[in-house]
Amino acid sequence: MSANPFHLAWFGAGGFGVKSWNKTWSGRGGRDWASPQLWVDIAQALERARFDYIIIEDSSYVPDAYGSNSKAYLSSATATPKMDPTVLAPIMSHLTSRIGIVPTLSVTEYHPYMLARKINTLDHMSNGRTGWNIVTSSSHRAAQNYGKDLLEEHDLRYDIADEFFDVSCRLWESWDADAVTLDADHGVWADYEKVHTIDFEGKFFKVRGPLNAPQSPQGRPVFTQAGGSARGKQFAARTANSVISGVEGGPAAMKRFRDDIRAQATGYGRDPDDVKVLFMASPVVGETDEEAQAKRARQVAFAEAHPELGLLHLSRHSGIDFAQFPLDEPIPDTAKTNGHQQMLAQAIGKTPREFLRKSLSTMEFVGSPDTVAAKMEEVMAEVGGDGFLIANFDLNRRYVSEIADGLVPALQRRGLTRTEYTHSRFRDNLLEF
Amino acid sequence: MSARPFHLGWFYSKGFGPKAWKHQWAGPKSAVARFTKPDTAVELARAMERACFDxxxxxxxxxxxxxxxxxxxxxxxxxVDTPKLDPTVLAPYLIAATEKLGIVVTCSTTEYHPFMLARKMNTLDHVSEGRIGWNVVTGSNDGGAQNYGRDKQYPHDERYDRADEFLEVAHGLWAGWEPDALVLDLEKGVFADGDKVHPLHHEGRYYRSRGPLSAPRSPQGSPVICQAGGSARGQAFAGRWAETIIASASTPERMKAYRDNVRATAAAHGRDPDQIKILFLVSPTVDETRERAEDRYRRSLEIDDNEVEYQLASLSRQSGIDFSQFPMDEPLPDTLVSNGHQSMVAQWQGRVLADVIRGNPLNSGSNAFVGTADDVAAHMDEVMQEVGGDGFLLVNSYFSRRYVTEVCDGLVPELQRRGLTRTAYEHDHLRDNLMAF
Incomplete structure (x- = not known):
């Protein structure tokens, strides 16, 4: 084996809503958007391919950043509708047995007690396969649905997240692992000396505790995080078990990103091997290299013919109305955002059209399963680890099958990804190598 | 059919936590230890669906x-009322295991923000294809508030003022997408019509929310609203919002008086009283012979020391009053007042504490349903005729699997034989089934 084995995960971009719906392989994707069945099918396919986890992305508003109204978003079903991922996660857990299920929940929308309780219940019911994708929200519109005028300033959101994380962990550990005695003969259900209030009083939260349920199989869920800004990386290095990265610039930039996260994690007294950095990828796989390249060319042609579809995403993520910029003029460096800092930094100086071209994936993996597997191996050997997070906005069952039943077997033949789950709990599998 | 048909529900008392554990028929310890898994609830839901519960x-x-x-x-x-895992996580499992049964989830208006609650209910209703209800509670124990950053619960009546506004916001959000906002024009590539999706811009005394909800109108539009408040303020709230009410009364006369009052309040709010189904809590004891059932019932009333402490702890939690301060054999003070479950505590004033503990109103007087399936069905028929409607809500905090089959496969077929409960679901949505008669 030329490289160390690496991890695979899936990013459920667009959340619990409309996936592919009016394209070649959409099937009934438009009509069945509210059914959990597509997600169940995906999770089962990924489990067959021995993926570590699947993230259910989320945000909780109807965007209107592009053109200052929601018409284009609703018309194209871009980033809306999205239903609640905590309702979907139990159904996916129920119908799988090994893969990690990771709903996205925002620290600026939840109270820590409610979130800790939901995650604890999910972890119990999934037998230790629950993760939490920690986000801080990045849109004023989400804040306004929750009674605020504007979202908190970027770095302050991470201060809130830090405290939120600390409160939650204390709640998850407020019952000792052996607190439940279940002594039917003496009528003693639990040992009260092993259940502890937390009496937390911080800058943002006040929580008495304990949680009203016993410690779950994993205790704490697996934490995933995607912050790419300096403050976001600091938070991720402190808390995350898996950092998801869309960093641009090829393997050299990926390596820098990973090294930085690992160094910062060490600075927090953590073992850097406990933080798995997974890089976003949208492989295009065909029966032959030529066929895959032709497919990729068709995708690019479609994207170039419909630049507004890409700009809808860009506007929503950055909080900037890209409808105001001419498609082929460089974005001025005076543009500012209180949303995704990293994304805006990457866009400045490029024209919207140029930026769109690069935004689909951090790097292109195009070819037959063997070709793509070789390329992934090469990239991972250069970066040092820890794996890839597959994402595809036009998500249909055919694409899932191409990855799970085409690409992954090629990776497995090279000894690059696991062929069996070693453990029953999500964290144990993630940290195995 | 001697009476109008009535409805059946099941009150999953003590929430998503342990059921029978030290009790008879609890099963092997390995099964009891799975109290954090969906097994028991899923099996109950399937049995209830078999018996056509609402x-x-x-x-x-x-x-x-x-x-x-x-x-x-x-x-x-x-x-005692702990542990309880999150019911919104259990609900999707029950949805996945059933096709017609309604699933009603308890969520507190003092713990959720209206947008988050409205969003979860909308998703649950989509995923269940229109079978969701929301049991609205306002929180009653200060310990609950302390987990959410406050020292105490809001005062009793203010909780309901907040809840009124909460329901206004939630219903506003549920109505934000017009029923035909989804276009789904595959040829033109138009998913939804932005002109038919409306922000709410709610700015109230307690809540603000811009909206719209991030997902289209769900099959029922809004969840079926369920409520249990027994105080005057609680009844006013229920009269305005509730579509089904969980009620408890110790005699048919009191049941009738309660029901008549709620229906009058609803009418005063301009509602059709038949759009509120009041279900009364019952814990029938059903066995093969009347003697065996009566013997079982008698034994269930025998209370050992553990049970006394259990009951005292339970009363304390519900009322917010520490009952360890009162002697067992003396009348409780007339000044006993609760910020929690007010109507319940009012009934205890001046009564001897030991009697309060023994006299569980669910299971005493003319509301003790004890006997063969035939006896109990006849008794339920009789009571419903006197009360006027609308049905019963089964409750048994520490039920066993055996109890579930006694009700669903013993008692209910007898009720069905008498034409008292449905033998098939007529509709797909919970609300339509609940309002069918």
């Missing part, structure tokens, strides 16, 4: 209580 209501509260003796000791020792 709905499964998951009770909830969100703290380890410590009212009794100022400690959580008794609560954990006897498992």
């Amino acid at each position: 709905y499964f209501m998951i009770e909830d509260s969100s703290n380890v209580p410590y009212t009794y003796q100022g400690s959580h000791h008794a609560y954990l020792r006897h498992s």
Whole structure:
């Protein structure tokens, strides 16, 4: 084996809503958007391919950043509708047995007690396969649905997240692992000396505790995080078990990103091997290299013919109305955002059209399963680890099958990804190598 | 058919936590230890669907209580209302295991923000294809508030003022997408019509929310609203919002008086009283012979020391009053007042504490349903005729699998034979089934 084995995960971009719906392989994707069945099918396919986890992305508003109204978003079903991922996660857990299920929940929308309780219940019911994708929200519109005028300033959101994380962990550990005695003969259900209030009083939260349920199989869920800004990386290095990265610039930039996260994690007294950095990828796989390249060319042609579809995403993520910029003029460096800092930094100086071209994936993996597997191996050997997070906005069952039943077997033949789950709990599998 | 048909629900008392554990027929310890798994609830839901129940209501509260003796000791020792896992996580499992049964989830208006609650209910209703209800509670124990950053619950009546506004916001959000906002024009590539999706811009006394909800109107539009408040303010709230009410009264006369009052309040709010189904809590004891059932019932009333402490801890939690301060054999003070469950505490004033503990109104007087399936069905028929409607809500905090089959496969077929409960679901949505008669 030329490289160390690496991890695979899936990013459920667009959340619990409309996936592919009016394209070649959409099937009934438009009509069945509210059914959990597509997600169940995906999770089962990924489990067959021995993926570590699947993230259910989320945000909780109807965007209107592009053109200052929601018409284009609703018309194209871009980033809306999205239903609640905590309702979907139990159904996916129920119908799988090994893969990690990771709903996205925002620290600026939840109270820590409610979130800790939901995650604890999910972890119990999934037998230790629950993760939490920690986000801080990045849109004023989400804040306004929750009674605020504007979202908190970027770095302050991470201060809130830090405290939120600390409160939650204390709640998850407020019952000792052996607190439940279940002594039917003496009528003693639990040992009260092993259940502890937390009496937390911080800058943002006040929580008495304990949680009203016993410690779950994993205790704490697996934490995933995607912050790419300096403050976001600091938070991720402190808390995350898996950092998801869309960093641009090829393997050299990926390596820098990973090294930085690992160094910062060490600075927090953590073992850097406990933080798995997974890089976003949208492989295009065909029966032959030529066929895959032709497919990729068709995708690019479609994207170039419909630049507004890409700009809808860009506007929503950055909080900037890209409808105001001419498609082929460089974005001025005076543009500012209180949303995704990293994304805006990457866009400045490029024209919207140029930026769109690069935004689909951090790097292109195009070819037959063997070709793509070789390329992934090469990239991972250069970066040092820890794996890839597959994402595809036009998500249909055919694409899932191409990855799970085409690409992954090629990776497995090279000894690059696991062929069996070693453990029953999500964290144990993630940290195995 | 001697009476109009009535409805059946099941009150999943003590929420998503342990059921029978030290009790008879609890099963092997390995099964009892799976109290954090969906097994018991899923099996109950399937049995209920087989028996054509209207709905499964998951009770909830969100703290380890410590009212009794100022400690959580008794609560954990006897498992008194703790642990309880999150009912919104259990609900999707029940949805996945059933096709027609309504699933009613308890969520507190003082713990959720209206947008988050409205969003979860909308998703649950989509995923269940129109079978969701929301049991609206306002929180009653200070320990619950303390987990959410506050020292105490809001005063009783203010909780309902807040809840009124909460329901206004939630219904506003549920109505934000017009029923035909989804276009789904595959040829033109138009998913939804932005002109038919409306922000709410709610700015009230307690809540603000811009909207719209991030997903289209769900099959029922809004969840079926369920409520249990027995106080005057609680009844006013229920009269305005509730579509089904969980009620408890010790005699048919009191049941009738309660029902008549709620229906009058609803009419005063301009509602059709038949759009509120009042279900009364019952814990029937059904066995093969009347003697065996009566013997079982008698034994269920025998209370050992553990049970006394259990009951005292339970009363303390519900009322917020530490009952360890009162002697067992003396009347309770007339000044006993609760910020929690007010109507319940008012009934205890001046009564001897030991009698309060023994006289569980669910299971005493003319409301003790004890006997063969035939006896109990006849008794339920008789009571419903006197009360006027609308049905019963089964409750048994520590039920066993055996109890479930006694009700669903013993009692219910007898009710069906008498034409008292449905033998098939007519509709797909919970609300349509609930309002069918």
